[in-house]
Amino acid sequence: MPRFQEAEGGQASTSGGGGLVAKRYSILQSLGRGSFGSVYLVQDVKATDGEELKVLKQIPLGDLRPDETVRATQEAQLLSQLHHPAILSFHHSFLERDAFCIITEYCQDRDLDCKLQEVKQAGRSLLESQVIDWLIQLLLGLHYMHDRRILHRDLKAKNVFLKRNLVKIGDFGVSCLLMGSCDQATTFTGTPYYMSPEVLNQQGYDSKSDVWALGCLLYEMCCLTHAFQGPNFLSVLMKIVEGETPTLPPAYSPDLNSVMQRMLQKQPSCRPTAAEILRSRFMEENMQKMKDRFVFVSSGGDKDAELIAKNMQMKVHLQTLRDRSEVEKMTPRERMRLRKLQAADEKAKRLRKLAEEKYQEIHTRRRELRSRHFERVSLDVLNESGGGGACQSWPISNQEPIQKQDESEAELPGIPEDPRAAEAYYNQDGFDSCSEDEESPAETLYLSDPQVSELEAMMKHMQDVLDEEPSGDPAAPEAPRSPQGPLMINRSLLQTKVQLLRESISRRLGSEVFQKLYKNLKEVRRRRRDADGEDEAPNPQDGPNDGFQVDQLLFYEEELQRLKQDDRTS
Numbered sequence: 407m408p409r410f411q412e413a414e415g416g417q418a419s420t421s422g423g424g425g426l427v428a429k430r431y432s433i434l435q436s437l438g439r440g441s442f443g444s445v446y447l448v449q450d451v452k453a454t455d456g457e458e459l460k461v462l463k464q465i466p467l468g469d470l471r472p473d474e475t476v477r478a479t480q481e482a483q484l485l486s487q488l489h490h491p492a493i494l495s496f497h498h499s500f501l502e503r504d505a506f507c508i509i510t511e512y513c514q515d516r517d518l519d520c521k522l523q524e525v526k527q528a529g530r531s532l533l534e535s536q537v538i539d540w541l542i543q544l545l546l547g548l549h550y551m552h553d554r555r556i557l558h559r560d561l562k563a564k565n566v567f568l569k570r571n572l573v574k575i576g577d578f579g580v581s582c583l584l585m586g587s588c589d590q591a592t593t594f595t596g597t598p599y600y601m602s603p604e605v606l607n608q609q610g611y612d613s614k615s616d617v618w619a620l621g622c623l624l625y626e627m628c629c630l631t632h633a634f635q636g637p638n639f640l641s642v643l644m645k646i647v648e649g650e651t652p653t654l655p656p657a658y659s660p661d662l663n664s665v666m667q668r669m670l671q672k673q674p675s676c677r678p679t680a681a682e683i684l685r686s687r688f689m690e691e692n693m694q695k696m697k698d699r700f701v702f703v704s705s706g707g708d709k710d711a712e713l714i715a716k717n718m719q720m721k722v723h724l725q726t727l728r729d730r731s732e733v734e735k736m737t738p739r740e741r742m743r744l745r746k747l748q749a750a751d752e753k754a755k756r757l758r759k760l761a762e763e764k765y766q767e768i769h770t771r772r773r774e775l776r777s778r779h780f781e782r783v784s785l786d787v788l789n790e791s792g793g794g795g796a797c798q799s800w801p802i803s804n805q806e807p808i809q810k811q812d813e814s815e816a817e818l819p820g821i822p823e824d825p826r827a828a829e830a831y832y833n834q835d836g837f838d839s840c841s842e843d844e845e846s847p848a849e850t851l852y853l854s855d856p857q858v859s860e861l862e863a864m865m866k867h868m869q870d871v872l873d874e875e876p877s878g879d880p881a882a883p884e885a886p887r888s889p890q891g892p893l894m895i896n897r898s899l900l901q902t903k904v905q906l907l908r909e910s911i912s913r914r915l916g917s918e919v920f921q922k923l924y925k926n927l928k929e930v931r932r933r934r935r936d937a938d939g940e941d942e943a944p945n946p947q948d949g950p951n952d953g954f955q956v957d958q959l960l961f962y963e964e965e966l967q968r969l970k971q972d973d974r975t976s
């Protein structure tokens with residue numbers, strides 16, 4: 407049910423504002439449809455942030471009362487005030503044609519789910535260093551939002567986006583925003599693969615449930631499959647609640663495996679917070695490596711110096727030619743050549759100015775970075791926080807202090823000690839390539855301004871986490887900030903979700919096959935209920951994916967029925 411249409415020349419065929427949505431967004435193309443609605447790539451004709459391309463999510467809301475609309479809009483405004491390089495920026499929200507619209511940052515490298523599929527199809531796997539880079543960023547983003555009492559509730563590979571090889575968590579707080587009631591939001595958001603045992607046992611959702619989901623995602627980045635799998639919906643749920651904690655393959659270090667297993671502790675109180683994971687020795691060492699690499703990458707000022715020298719040479723050469731042309735008799739051909747040279751001269755002047763500015767900027771940043779005491783390894787913080795929380799078993803895998811980098815050594819332009827920094831030294835491709843692709847040709851790195859500032863912001867957040875005092879009681883229950891909305895929104899959105907899921911399966915299988923599968927599985931669910939929880943796998947001929955989705959649809963339909971009943975009795 408798309409409400410906006412792509413139109414030729416990038417003009418949206420929607421009402422008002424000369425073909426623009428909300429008088430500023432021109433629809434460029436459809437990016438797809440999620441369980442809540444349609445997603446479009448748009449051009450922001452009034453962009454002031456230098457990012458013209460943005461994403462519009464359009465969510466049909468049905469019959470919303472005005473007070474509900476106001477609340478959702480206020481909540482959205484709150485989300486737009488949050489800024490973190492690992493969180494997808496939430497720019498703006500508005501109502502248009504009975505749909506709630508959200509404008510977010512655009513990530514041209516698509517989502518992590520696509521990336522992992524690509525890696526899997528190519529028969530490769532991600533290097534541990536790449537997994538850790540992304541894990542650190544995700545933990546920093548999670549920590550930032552948890553610190554502000556905002557939960558994600560639907561963290562999954564499809565909600566993590568890639569932009570210049572930085573990861574960004576999308577839809578933070580959005581499920582609550584849309585579902586009105588946070589408890590309902592968790593039950594009804596998308597896929598079951600990332601649901602935590604406490605959620606399935608209806609013990610409530612807190613920040614530890616997001617940590618569980620990130621643990622599942624960590625497993626997925628390493629193994630390219632879900633952490634908990636099964637032939638049907640119920641068997642996945644059973645594995646989550648009662649199954650063994652999975653283990654990473656030997657290609658990944660025991661330290662990383664240990665981090666993942668901590669994140670997948672069945673008891674939320676035994677699971678570390680995002681900040682606790684970041685403050686573990688293993689992660690801290692890796693953050694230090696990341697910072698070293700960044701300082702190294704950002705010191706690419708030598709390249710700018712080269713550029714300046716080249717431009718200077720060119721200018722001298724041009725001057726010589728010009729002088730010569732004055733003494734020689736000029737033919738039309740020569741005059742033409744002179745004009746071209748003059749144009750080139752102008753261009754060179756502009757380039758030189760740009761290069762000089764860049765050179766200054768990078769050196770200032772370099773000085774700033776040094777003065778931010780990056781060399782001061784936050785061992786104190788680690789020692790203070792070691793083993794914090796309800797579980798004593800949080801590992802401090804290596805009691806050796808981290809080697810402090812020698813100041814004079816840091817100044818040497820030689821090959822860095824750290825293998826990743828050395829890799830960057832040779833390739834000069836910094837964060838710009840995905841390191842699972844070892845055979846990809848080395849590219850020259852020119853960090854763009856937004857990239858530099860995002861990396862800087864990331865480094866700052868990293869340092870902040872390391873400098874933070876560990877909180878007294880990490881497992882303290884949270885009061886979710888998100889609104890407790892009226893049941894009607896839940897029902898209306900759940901109805902939309904059920905309808906979209908039904909439409910999408912029916913489209914894929916064809917109406918007849920869908921009806922048959924739906925009937926069969928409904929019967930299986932009924933028998934399963936009558937037999938009091940006995941598991942019965944769907945017919946393998948149906949195909950695990952189709953059967954799974956129809957099973958999921960039936961589950962949601964039953965929940966919807968239950969909601970309607972609750973609504974009637976309350």
Ligand SMILES: Nc1ncnc2c1ncn2[C@@H]1O[C@H](COP(=O)(O)OP(=O)(O)OP(=O)(O)O)[C@@H](O)[C@H]1O
Nearest residue numbers: 437438439440441442445461511512513517564596
């Ligand atoms: N900010 C973004 N930048 C780039 N692509 C995006 C962005 N947001 C969404 N997309 C793409 O749009 C499509 C639909 O996204 P959406 O988040 O609505 O659904 P989903 O994640 O596929 O499913 P669900 O609604 O169950 O989470 C996906 O292919 C997604 O990768």
